[in-house]
Amino acid sequence: MSKQITVPFGPQHPVLPEPLHLDLVLEDETVVDVIPSIGYVHRGLEKLVEKREYTEYVFIAERICGICSFIHSQTYVQGIEQIMGLEVPERATYLRTIWGEYSRLHSHLLWLGLFADSMGFESVFMNAWRLREHILDDLEATTGGRVIQGVCKVGGVRKDITPEKLDEMLKGLRGMEHELNDLTNVFLNDSSMKHRLRGVGVLKKEDAYVLGAVGPTARGSGLAIDIRSTGYGALGKINFKPVVEYDGDCYARCAVRAKEMFTSIDIIEQCIKKIPDGPVDMKVTGAPDGEYFSRTEQPRGEVIHYIKGNGKKNLVRHRVRTPTFTNIPPLVTLLKGVDLADVPVVVLSIDPCIGCAER
């Protein structure tokens, strides 16, 4: 048996967009054990819930993460609405679904770019981010913010989209589909990509289930877990199937995300066709009294917001369980047995969002 050495990976590493520290225990070039440590960007946002009114806390909930921002605010707001028993206008639920899928699109494009960059494939990185700009432009035109949309509020949404703009968005997405095909073609069919990703960092279906993998990490291992199937927002009236791959390696997780972009475009198309007319918000009085577990599907997996109120303007407790936090135990299992040179690719394949994980 050769001598074991420990190599620190992160928190500052060229491939990591956010600070995550891993102590890699190596035997020769192979990783035999991983000790993760987080806590570099903890901001204590959950505690702030005691200091802000529940209506204003939406903006803080949205700032938990810079990429899945809209879905965080949607989850929080849905939880409050469930406690208070509010019937949100139907148009607002459709608009929330549209914006949610838009943010999934821009998150997946961002990730595909970063993933290509982690392998040194820089032209694909730039092309993915160029396509992401179109999505961000639409988000800015409809909500006012590129990545922090700030349109969700308790009882509806703050901005409406005109029918003309909805048609324009649909046309833009259809025009983009061709370019997205070219991009995903590189990830799914390019021989060098396949060499780099096939059979690297395999997560078995049983392991994924036992370790609590969520989102594309679980779906890449053959677990068809997609919280969108529960039909929150307007998703109950939309036909879609979760994308599932069965190999469990980096290629499968990459394929899940690449194919999910087309599912998102399909959901947006159906929403735009079915969206009813009517108001987008309602008057809200009183304060939440009770508790609720609000669950939605983020680009990275299932997020849970636990909300507890006592009938006053300020909530008592707010707890967020984010997908990246849940995906760290599977990541440790994934990394055992891979080569040191494959570590960046495997770490990025779970799409780590440390800002989310530490709040």
Next chain:
Amino acid sequence: MTLFENTKIVISSLFTRPATLMYPAKPAKKTANTRGHVTINPAGCITCRTCQRKCPTQAINVDVKEKTWEIDNMRCVVCAVCVDTCPTTCLTMDNQYRPAMTARGGIEKVTVAGPKKKEPAAAPANGAKPAEKKE
């Protein structure tokens, strides 16, 4: 085959315009909805302090006695809650971002008109007082 996949893209890229935006030369594109920064019409402000109470980052400070409205642009997250809740709609959202600033330079203090009691309230007050006296 895959070797020449990229060649097609390279050749087509040679004859097209750059995909990047000429940012400093051309100003960044903004939409009508873009949240850039908060502006105030000092004549309309009645120092009701709604914006101060609703601000999630406590960036706004209204002094009722001094009749000043102060915003710390380094704290402001441009969520537009103040704009939505302002009863006199004297706050508006400009779609241009603020330029880079220092912590001290980010504070913007405006002297405002203050409550309009004197003019509209003066007439009912005058009307009300005699009425009380009559009773």
